[in-house]
Amino acid sequence: MRISSSKNPLGVADRRARAAIRARVPRRALAAAVAVVLAGGALGACSAEGAGDAGYDQEAAYDGSVMTEEWRDVPVDEQEEYDDSPEQPFQDVTTSPLSTFASDVDTASYSNLRRQLREGVAPQGVRIEELVNYFDYDYAAPEPGAADPFTVEAQVADAPWAPDHQLAMIGVQATDATPTSRGNNIVFLLDVSGSMEDPNKLPLLADSFELLVERLDEDDTVSIVTYAGSDQVLADSVPGDRRDELVRTLRGLRAGGSTGGASGLETAYELATKNFVEGGNNRVVLATDGDFNVGPSTPEQLTELIEEHARSGVYISVLGFGMGNLKDNTMEAIADHGNGNYAYIDTIEEARKVLVHEFDSTMFVVAQDLKLQVEFNPATVAQYRLLGYDNRRLEDEDFADDTKDAGDVGAGHSVTAFYELVPTQGEADDDGLRYQDVEAGDSDDFFTVHVRYKQPGAAESTEVVVPTGADAYTDDPTADFRFASAVAEFGLAVSGSEHAEGADPGRARERAESALGEDDYGLRSEFVDLVGTYLRITG
Numbered sequence: 001m002r003i004s005s006s007k008n009p010l011g012v013a014d015r016r017a018r019a020a021i022r023a024r025v026p027r028r029a030l031a032a033a034v035a036v037v038l039a040g041g042a043l044g045a046c047s048a049e050g051a052g053d054a055g056y057d058q059e060a061a062y063d064g065s066v067m068t069e070e071w072r073d074v075p076v077d078e079q080e081e082y083d084d085s086p087e088q089p090f091q092d093v094t095t096s097p098l099s100t101f102a103s104d105v106d107t108a109s110y111s112n113l114r115r116q117l118r119e120g121v122a123p124q125g126v127r128i129e130e131l132v133n134y135f136d137y138d139y140a141a142p143e144p145g146a147a148d149p150f151t152v153e154a155q156v157a158d159a160p161w162a163p164d165h166q167l168a169m170i171g172v173q174a175t176d177a178t179p180t181s182r183g184n185n186i187v188f189l190l191d192v193s194g195s196m197e198d199p200n201k202l203p204l205l206a207d208s209f210e211l212l213v214e215r216l217d218e219d220d221t222v223s224i225v226t227y228a229g230s231d232q233v234l235a236d237s238v239p240g241d242r243r244d245e246l247v248r249t250l251r252g253l254r255a256g257g258s259t260g261g262a263s264g265l266e267t268a269y270e271l272a273t274k275n276f277v278e279g280g281n282n283r284v285v286l287a288t289d290g291d292f293n294v295g296p297s298t299p300e301q302l303t304e305l306i307e308e309h310a311r312s313g314v315y316i317s318v319l320g321f322g323m324g325n326l327k328d329n330t331m332e333a334i335a336d337h338g339n340g341n342y343a344y345i346d347t348i349e350e351a352r353k354v355l356v357h358e359f360d361s362t363m364f365v366v367a368q369d370l371k372l373q374v375e376f377n378p379a380t381v382a383q384y385r386l387l388g389y390d391n392r393r394l395e396d397e398d399f400a401d402d403t404k405d406a407g408d409v410g411a412g413h414s415v416t417a418f419y420e421l422v423p424t425q426g427e428a429d430d431d432g433l434r435y436q437d438v439e440a441g442d443s444d445d446f447f448t449v450h451v452r453y454k455q456p457g458a459a460e461s462t463e464v465v466v467p468t469g470a471d472a473y474t475d476d477p478t479a480d481f482r483f484a485s486a487v488a489e490f491g492l493a494v495s496g497s498e499h500a501e502g503a504d505p506g507r508a509r510e511r512a513e514s515a516l517g518e519d520d521y522g523l524r525s526e527f528v529d530l531v532g533t534y535l536r537i538t539g
Contacts, residue, residue, distance in 0.1 A: 070537060072120040079291075082125035083329040085390035089499060090383040090422065093376045099386055100394040102406035103172065103370040103415045105361070106335065107354075108320055108328065108344035110134035113494070114526075115323060115346040117533050125328045128388030128491035132416050135487065135523060137480040139173035139414055149366040150174045150409065152449055152466040157477040159420055160511065161489055161502035166421040166473070169481050170374070170449055176412035178364040179456055182280035183219035184240070186363075189268040190253065191288035193228040197255035200346070201322040205287045206250040208319070208351035212285075213247060215359050216240025223271045224249055227264030228257030237275045261292035262305055269306075272314045281363050286334065287319045287345075290327030302330060303337040307405075313457060315408070316340035317362055319354070332391075339368070339408050353521070361410035367453040369406040369461065372417065373399040375450065379443040380470075383422035385499060387488055399452060402461050409453075418488050420500075421446070444470035479515040483524060486512035490531055505531050505538075 091099070109130035116123050142151050151173045159165040188209055196202045216222065220240030226232050234249050268284045276282050292302070306316060316338035318331045328344075335342035341362060343354045354362060371394065376384055386393070398404040409415060451464040477485075489511075492503035509531040516524045 070120065071122045080124065080324065080326045081290075081329050083332065083391050087388075087390050087495075087497060087499065088386050088393065090385045090420075092383055093378045093381050093424075097376050097378065098373055098396045098399075099376070099384065099419070100371065100373040100396050100399045101386065101389045101417070102392045102394055103372065103409055104129050104389060104392050104407050105133060105409055105413045105415060106130050106332065106342040107134040108332065108342045111344040111346050111350050112320070112326070112328065114530055115344070117530055117537070119323065120537060123494045126491055126495040127390070128488055128495065129392070129417065130388075131487050131491045132388070132418065132484050133414070135484065135527075137171060137414055137416060137484060138478075138517075139171045141173055142175045144177075146175070148453075148462070148464050149177075149455075150370075150451075150453075150464075152451060152464065154446075154449065154466075154468040154472050155477060155481050156421070156446055156468070156473040157475065157481060157485075160485060160507060161492070161500055161504065162420065164423075166423060167485055168419040168421055168446060168468075168472075169484060170372070170417045170419070172370070172372070172409070172415040172451065174361075174366050174409045174411060174413045176360065177366075178360050178411045179366055182277050183221070184216065184363065185221050185237075185272060185275045185277045185280055185282045186216075187223045187225060187268045187272045187284045189264055189284050189286045190224065190226045191228075191261065191264075191286075192226045192253055192255050193258060193291070194256050195289055195291045195325055196322070198322055198324075201289060202253055202255045204345060204348065204351070205319075205321050206253055207348055208345055208355060209250050209285075209287070210247055211348075211351055212355040212359075213240070213243050213250075215356060216243075221275055221277075222246055223268075223275065225264055225268045225271065226253065227261060227267075228255075231264040231267045233267065233271065236271060261288065262302060265302070265305060269309045269312075269314060273309075273312060276313070282314045283340070283363060284314060284316045284338075285319065286316060286331075287321060288331065289322040289325055290320060290330040291325045292327070292330065298330075300333075303333050306334055306338040310337065310339045310405075315365065318342045320344040336407070337405065339365070339405075341408075341410070353523075357521070358412070361412040364411045365408045365456050366411050366413075367409040368456050368458070369402075369404075370409050370415070370451065370453040371399055371404075371406045372415075373450040373452075374419065374447050376421075376447045377443055377445045378424060380424055380446050381421050382424040385420045387418040387420060388491070389417065399450070400461075402454070402459065416484060418485065419447075446470070446472060479517050482511050482515035483517070486515070487527065490534075494534065505534055509535065 107130055109125060109127040113123050113126060139153060140151050142149060154168060154170045156166055156168045159167040218239050218241040221237040222235060222240055223237055224235040226234060238246060272282050272284055317340045318335040320326060320331050332342050345351050446468045449466045452461045454461045486508040489503050489508040490505050492500040493505045509528055513528045519525055
C-alpha cells in the first residue's frame with residue numbers, strides 16, 4: 001500500500017503531533033525557500049564560469065533546510081509515496097514463541113525524517129529500525145580468523161515508556177575486514193529527468209558522486225549511465241584513477257525529460273555484467289528521486305526486473321535525493337530485492353557519511369541473506385513486540401529456507417533490533433520447543449537468538465545460536481543502550497505507535513543528551529537538536 005502526500009499531506013499528523021495543524025505556509029518559510037532557489041541559480045552560474053569548487057560552494061543552495069515553528073502544508077502537486085506496513089502488536093509467547101525477520105542496514109528513513117522536520121513537514125515513512133541503525137554502537141567485532149563474520153550480543157533493561165515492561169536490545173556486528181581486494185566494478189546509474197532539476201537533487205547528486213570518485217583508484221572501473229526519456233552511456237569501464245575525466249562528466253549533467261528508470265536499470269546491469277570482476281565488488285549505484293514514469297514503474301514491476309540480475313552477483317545500492325515527489329517505497333523495494341542498501345542524501349555531509357566514511361560497508365557484503373529468529377522463553381517472557389522491521393518480518397518457516405531473500409550486511413555494518421517484553425507471571429504451557437517444557441520460574445533465560453546467513457555467493461546458509469541469560473538484564477544500561485532506546489522511543493512517538501502510548505519525545509531527548517559518548521562526527525548531538533525541532537513544532 002502506498003501513501004501519497006497529495007491525498008493526505010500531513011498523514012496521521014493529528015495523533016503524531018497531538019497538536020492543531022495549521023494548513024498554511026509561513027511567509028518566512030516561503031521567503032527562505034525562494035532564497036534557496038535563487039542562491040542555487042547564482043552559485044550554478046559561478047560554477048559554470050569555473051569559479052570555485054562547485055561541490056562545496058553549492059552546499060547552502062541544495063541543503064534546502066527551512067526551519068519553521070509549525071507544520072507547513074505540502075503543495076497538492078507533491079507526490080511522495082511511502083510503504084504503509086502495519087506495526088507489530090504484542091505476541092503471546094505460548095502461542096507465538098518465535099519472531100523472525102530479515103536484517104536491515106538501510107538508513108534512508110532517518111535522513112529523510114531529518115529533512116522533513118527541517119522543512120516543517122509532518123513526518124512520513126518513519127521506519128524505526130532505520131532510525132536506530134543510522135548510528136554506530138560499540139559492539140565487539142569478531143576476532144581475526146573467527147568462524148563467522150559477525151558477533152551477536154544482547155542487553156535487557158526496563159522500558160522507559162512502560163515501567164512494568166522490559167526492553168531487549170539485540171546487536172549484530174559485522175567484521176570490518178573486506179572480503180576481496182580484486183577491485184570495484186561500479187556503474188553509476190543517474191536520474192537526469194526533469195524532476196531532478198532542483199538544487200537539492202541533480203547538483204547535490206553530482207557533488208556526492210565526486211566524493212565517491214575520490215575513493216577509487218586504478219584497480220577500479222567506473223561506468224556512468226544516465227536516464228530520462230531514454231538512457232545514455234556517458235562512460236564505460238573508465239579506470240578509477242582518471243578522476244578528472246569522471247568529475248567533468250558529473251559536472252556536465254543536465255536535467256530534463258521524462259523518467260524511464262527501468263530501461264536505465266537494464267543498461268546499467270548490462271554494463272556491470274560485461275565488466276564483471278570475478279571475486280570483486282560488482283555494483284550498480286542508482287541515484288534518483290524514484291519518480292519512474294515511463295515503462296515499468298511500480299515497486300512490484302521493478303523488483304521483478306532486478307531480482308533476475310541480483311542472482312548474477314551484481315548488487316545495487318540506491319541513493320534517494322530531493323523532496324516533493326520522492327518515491328521512498330520504490331527505492332526501498334529496489335534495494336531490498338537487489339541485494340543492496342538504501343540511503344537518502346539530504347546534504348553533502350550525509351553523502352560524505354555514506355560514500356566516504358561508510359564506503360566499505362556500503363560496497364562490500366560480508367554476510368548475505370542474514371535472518372534473525374528469536375525464540376522467547378515463556379518462563380520469563382509472557383509477551384513481546386518487535387519495534388520496527390514492519391516490512392522485513394518473515395514467516396517462521398522462511399528462516400531455514402535458503403531460497404528466501406533477506407538483507408545483506410556489509411563490512412563494518414551493525415544491525416540493531418529492539419523488543420519490548422512483558423515479563424511472565426504464572427505458568428507456561430509445554431509446546432515442544434527449547435523453553436516450552438519448563439514452568440514459569442524454572443528457567444531464567446530471556447530468549448535465544450538464531451542467526452542464519454550465507455557467505456557471499458554461497459547457496460547454503462549457516463546457523464549461529466546465541467542464548468541470552470538472566471545476566472543480560474541490568475538496571476544500569478550502557479550509554480549505547482540509552483541512546484539507541486531514545487532513538488526508538490522518538491520513532492514510536494513521531495510514528496504515532498498504537499502500542500506505545502507512553503512514548504515521550506521530551507524524555508527521549510533528555511536520555512539521548514545524557515548518552516552522547518565520544519560522538520566523533522556529531523551525529524548524536526544532531527539527533528538531540530532534531531528532537532528539539534520536533535518539540536518546538538508540536539508544542
